[in-house]
Amino acid sequence: MASTSIFPQKDPVVDAPRPGARRILGRVNWSLVLGIGLLLGILLFGTAGRLLVSRDGMKLGASDFAAPPSRQNPLGTDTAGRSVLVMMIYGTLPTLTIGLIAGGVGTIVGASLGLIAGYYGGPIDTVLHSVADILLGVPSLMVLVVFASYLGDMSIVTMSAIIAFFAWPWPARSVRSQTLSMRELAYVEMAKLSGCSDLEIIFQELMPNLLPYIASSFVRAVSQGIMASVGLQMLGLGSLTLITLALMLSNAFSSAALTRGLWWWWLPSTIVLTILFIALFLVTLSLDEAANPRLKAARRGGE
Amino acid sequence: MTDNHPRVVLDVENLQVQYPTALGDIVACRNVSLQVYRGEILGLVGESGCGKSTLAMAIMRLIQPPGRIVQGRVVLEGTDLLSLKEGRLRQMRWQQIALIPQGAMSSLNPVMRIGEQIADGMRAHGVEQSRGQMDNRVLDLLAAVGLPRSVHNMYPHELSGGMKQRVCIAMAISLHPSLIIADEPTSALDVVVQRLVIQTLMEIRQRLNVSMLLIGHDMGLQAQLVDRIAVMYAGRIMEVAPVEEIFDSPLHPYTRLLVESIPSIKERKPLRVTEGLMLDLRDPPPGCAFQLRCGQTSEICRSIEPPLLQVAPEHYVACHFC
Amino acid sequence: MSRIGTSYVVRRLLVFFFVIWATASVNFLVPRLAPGDPMAATLARLSMGSDRVEDGAEIIEQYREKFGLDQSLAVQYLKYLGAVARFDFGYSLASFPSRVMEIIGRALPWTVGLLLTTTIISFALGILLGALVAWRSGERFVEFLAAPFIVLAAIPYYLLALLLVYALSFGLHLFPSGGTTRIGATMEWSLPCILDILHHSILPALSIILSSIGGRMISMRSMMVKVMESDYLTLARAKGLPDGRVFLWYAARNAILPEITTLGISLGFVVSGATLVEVVFSYPGIGYQLYRAIGNSDFNLIQGITLIMVISVATAILVLDLIYPRLDPRITYTDK
Numbered sequence: 001m002a003s004t005s006i007f008p009q010k011d012p013v014v015d016a017p018r019p020g021a022r023r024i025l026g027r028v029n030w031s032l033v034l035g036i037g038l039l040l041g042i043l044l045f046g047t048a049g050r051l052l053v054s055r056d057g058m059k060l061g062a063s064d065f066a067a068p069p070s071r072q073n074p075l076g077t078d079t080a081g082r083s084v085l086v087m088m089i090y091g092t093l094p095t096l097t098i099g100l101i102a103g104g105v106g107t108i109v110g111a112s113l114g115l116i117a118g119y120y121g122g123p124i125d126t127v128l129h130s131v132a133d134i135l136l137g138v139p140s141l142m143v144l145v146v147f148a149s150y151l152g153d154m155s156i157v158t159m160s161a162i163i164a165f166f167a168w169p170w171p172a173r174s175v176r177s178q179t180l181s182m183r184e185l186a187y188v189e190m191a192k193l194s195g196c197s198d199l200e201i202i203f204q205e206l207m208p209n210l211l212p213y214i215a216s217s218f219v220r221a222v223s224q225g226i227m228a229s230v231g232l233q234m235l236g237l238g239s240l241t242l243i244t245l246a247l248m249l250s251n252a253f254s255s256a257a258l259t260r261g262l263w264w265w266w267l268p269s270t271i272v273l274t275i276l277f278i279a280l281f282l283v284t285l286s287l288d289e290a291a292n293p294r295l296k297a298a299r300r301g302g303e
Numbered sequence: 304m305t306d307n308h309p310r311v312v313l314d315v316e317n318l319q320v321q322y323p324t325a326l327g328d329i330v331a332c333r334n335v336s337l338q339v340y341r342g343e344i345l346g347l348v349g350e351s352g353c354g355k356s357t358l359a360m361a362i363m364r365l366i367q368p369p370g371r372i373v374q375g376r377v378v379l380e381g382t383d384l385l386s387l388k389e390g391r392l393r394q395m396r397w398q399q400i401a402l403i404p405q406g407a408m409s410s411l412n413p414v415m416r417i418g419e420q421i422a423d424g425m426r427a428h429g430v431e432q433s434r435g436q437m438d439n440r441v442l443d444l445l446a447a448v449g450l451p452r453s454v455h456n457m458y459p460h461e462l463s464g465g466m467k468q469r470v471c472i473a474m475a476i477s478l479h480p481s482l483i484i485a486d487e488p489t490s491a492l493d494v495v496v497q498r499l500v501i502q503t504l505m506e507i508r509q510r511l512n513v514s515m516l517l518i519g520h521d522m523g524l525q526a527q528l529v530d531r532i533a534v535m536y537a538g539r540i541m542e543v544a545p546v547e548e549i550f551d552s553p554l555h556p557y558t559r560l561l562v563e564s565i566p567s568i569k570e571r572k573p574l575r576v577t578e579g580l581m582l583d584l585r586d587p588p589p590g591c592a593f594q595l596r597c598g599q600t601s602e603i604c605r606s607i608e609p610p611l612l613q614v615a616p617e618h619y620v621a622c623h624f625c
Numbered sequence: 626m627s628r629i630g631t632s633y634v635v636r637r638l639l640v641f642f643f644v645i646w647a648t649a650s651v652n653f654l655v656p657r658l659a660p661g662d663p664m665a666a667t668l669a670r671l672s673m674g675s676d677r678v679e680d681g682a683e684i685i686e687q688y689r690e691k692f693g694l695d696q697s698l699a700v701q702y703l704k705y706l707g708a709v710a711r712f713d714f715g716y717s718l719a720s721f722p723s724r725v726m727e728i729i730g731r732a733l734p735w736t737v738g739l740l741l742t743t744t745i746i747s748f749a750l751g752i753l754l755g756a757l758v759a760w761r762s763g764e765r766f767v768e769f770l771a772a773p774f775i776v777l778a779a780i781p782y783y784l785l786a787l788l789l790v791y792a793l794s795f796g797l798h799l800f801p802s803g804g805t806t807r808i809g810a811t812m813e814w815s816l817p818c819i820l821d822i823l824h825h826s827i828l829p830a831l832s833i834i835l836s837s838i839g840g841r842m843i844s845m846r847s848m849m850v851k852v853m854e855s856d857y858l859t860l861a862r863a864k865g866l867p868d869g870r871v872f873l874w875y876a877a878r879n880a881i882l883p884e885i886t887t888l889g890i891s892l893g894f895v896v897s898g899a900t901l902v903e904v905v906f907s908y909p910g911i912g913y914q915l916y917r918a919i920g921n922s923d924f925n926l927i928q929g930i931t932l933i934m935v936i937s938v939a940t941a942i943l944v945l946d947l948i949y950p951r952l953d954p955r956i957t958y959t960d961k
Binding site for chain 1: 651652785790915942
């Protein structure tokens with residue numbers, strides 16, 4: 001509903017001032033809450049757990065080999081006599097760290113590139129978005145495999161770095177398409193005409209509106225990063241000594257835990273990883289809806 | 304305004320359409336009543352955002368949730384459209400009442416050929432014809448709006464704006480409906496093409512004797528086509544009168560503003576600047592909708608909403624001072 | 626009818642060859658840049674293996690010559706590219722003297738079969754569900770049907786595979802936990818054998834399908850929502866067209882277009898995920914071979930498999946890109 005004035009006026013629906021706290025409660029996004037709750041839970045497990053349980057349970061031969069769950073080892077032990085529960089507690093944080101580093105680096109790089117490409121357009125944009133599209137079309141895990149197989153055992157940081165290489169195209173794409181559509185909007189033209197420098201426009205006008213997309217891309221990138229690291233580790237690559245949830249799975253496989261019925265070795269990690277991914281997914285979905293409110297309205301459409 | 308003329312094609316009574324938002328309901332159409340007589344073109348004018356298109360959508364029951372029609376009747380050829388069941392409504396649509404949409408540019412299915420799009424409306428309403436016969440009918444329709452035969456096999460993106468608009472007109476007349484609602488059919492077009500489209504509409508009107516509700520915001524354009532004009536502001540009808548009376552003796556202050564703002568080649572007029580603000584449709588003040596911009600308000604204008612009253616034959620105004 | 630022009634097709638082909646060339650080059654460079662000298666290690670292992678094989682030493686010599694390992698890097702590179710163009714990836718280090726392409730050739734059909742069926746099924750079901758959820762938004766039944774898929778979409782294929790194995794294989798003993806046939810059964814074209822294979826393929830296929838449907842569904846739904854707000858949908862309704870026609874030919878037909886592009890982009894991801902599923906089930910496709918190759922440090926096989934996978938995905942994307950203009954009249958082959 002345009003007004004008759006020539007100056008851009010606030011749209012009464014979109015630019016409504018933030019409703020008070022009580023109103024927010026009724027509109028709270030439950031999937032976001034659930035997602036964050038689960039993430040915090042896992043985080044707690046991985047951090048507080050360390051304070052409560054000692055590392056000793058992880059030492060080789062600490063208990064009986066391949067023993068099913070018992071009072072002493074609530075989740076049993078693996079074939080090297082390590083307590084599964086202790087390994088899980090200590091393995092959670094590294095798993096999360098990898099995701100955060102890979103996702104973080106990927107998002108920062110990707111979002112910046114996307115912003116530049118979208119804003120300046122022209123050849124920079126063409127090159128960038130072609131490269132991004134190509135990278136997206138390549139089975140990244142395979143290429144990572146090539147790198148990783150030659151690098152042997154690597155630190156978490158190295159692994160995160162190579163994973164980040166494939167994590168940047170998605171945020172770049174997402175931010176770029178948003179920037180492209182925002183660039184056309186009248187208020188950006190106005191800002192240019194009134195003499196704002198490019199940097200000012202980018203940071204003051206575009207960035208705030210891009211935050212939901214950047215946030216959503218970040219969570220997605222974290223999820224992707226963890227998935228890639230789990231993938232690499234399950235194939236027997238990447239970080240081979242530091243215990244992570246994925247490494248536990250990999251070890252379980254190479255010891256044929258599946259056929260030997262040692263379910264307590266691989267099932268708990270699987271469950272925790274599953275919960276982790278579901279949580280990240282819920283958060284991504286919620287952020288996507290925040291970025292594009294139409295999706296939420298459609299969800300409630302039938303009222 | 305409830306006289307029951309036998310020659311009334313469309314009778315809208317007390318229609319009210321609302322959209323809920325985070326901070327309250329927006330009343331897009333407030334207590335709207337108007338009638339379209341058989342064989343006439345009724346113009347509906349008002350500025351952007353005054354609710355004209357909403358009214359058109361509401362008449363055809365095309366309002367999407369969360370918007371809703373909260374009260375009123377829309378009686379077309381004796382049947383209240385708002386009380387019909389889906390099936391019956393679908394039958395009546397296009398056959399009795401058709402729409403020439405506002406954004407003709409984007410109103411055509413991008414992945415379907417023009418001929419197909421014109422035909423499916425007919426086929427949906429029981430026109431059983433062989434392929435060849437249907438094609439001929441479509442070609443006839445295209446010819447009626449001045450489009451070449453080749454358009455039949457084209458896709459929308461291959462057509463210019465004016466051509467797309469005329470395709471929409473062809474679709475609208477395909478079943479000879481009693482009423483056609485034309486929602487700003489020339490707004491997105493340049494002047495030359497506008498003339499073409501207007502001419503087409505005039506020919507249609509002459510040949511088919513169809514009744515029309517022509518929505519627009521350009522008074523000059525409306526004057527060329529319509530028999531009567533209804534003026535709308537902030538979701539309410541302000542004045543309804545035959546076109547000559549609107550231009551010769553506009554009664555409502557808003558109508559006067561509209562008429563005076565038409566630029567004239569013959570005389571130099573000072574530019575009348577409109578003082579005041581547009582109404583906040585979510586939280587309108589009591590009384591007349593025009594009070595914030597009218598030059599001559601008084602106590603009663605700010606407290607009681609003026610009803611639409613007849614002041615002369617076929618001339619209705621909603622103002623305390625007319 | 627055929628408006629095949631140059632720009633669109635040429636561009637896609639260029640991208641296609643570029644991707645393959647780039648991956649091959651990465652394959653070439655990485656071992657030569659890595660710490661230590663994997664090439665020497667490669668040769669050493671080949672030599673070890675050759676002791677057990679007749680004419681082994683000769684084969685090694687031929688290998689040396691063909692890949693010009695004594696010559697400059699540039700020459701090696703060119704010879705390497707030439708070999709790749711002929712699909713000659715050399716010998717498997719771990720299964721010497723089997724050639725890499727032999728191993729891939731035996732494993733590839735399994736993977737292709739699995740991926741082709743799962744992709745088609747999950748695409749079709751996902752699109753359908755997504756369109757329905759959007760069209761009938763608010764209807765309880767459809768939402769209930771769709772909800773579990775959304776959750777499943779979050780779970781990577783291999784994790785889902787593990788969960789399914791636990792539930793259906795250990796728990797209920799409905800499906801086998803690995804392999805393609807019962808232990809000891811021979812491969813033949815008989816009905817019982819085929820059924821056996823299918824039985825073994827159900828869990829792997831299910832892991833991929835159940836997880837993929839959700840993603841498709843969500844993106845199709847959001848496209849449908851966008852399309853449903855469009856002007857042409859409004860006019861279609863105004864025309865009093867039957868609901869089914871509007872849904873199919875006006876809404877879904879338009880919403881599906883970007884999904885096809887997305888399908889192409891997601892293929893890389895699907896292939897990567899399927900690899901791990903094969904590992905979980907010891908399904909003898911190229912993913913499983915990759916896993917074993919990694920375990921054996923069989924670099925040649927690793928590179929060969931990686932390249933084949935990249936080529937496969939690139940080909941699939943190329944095919945999709947070439948089909949797209951047939952579905953969207955706004956894009957023509959002569960499009961700039």
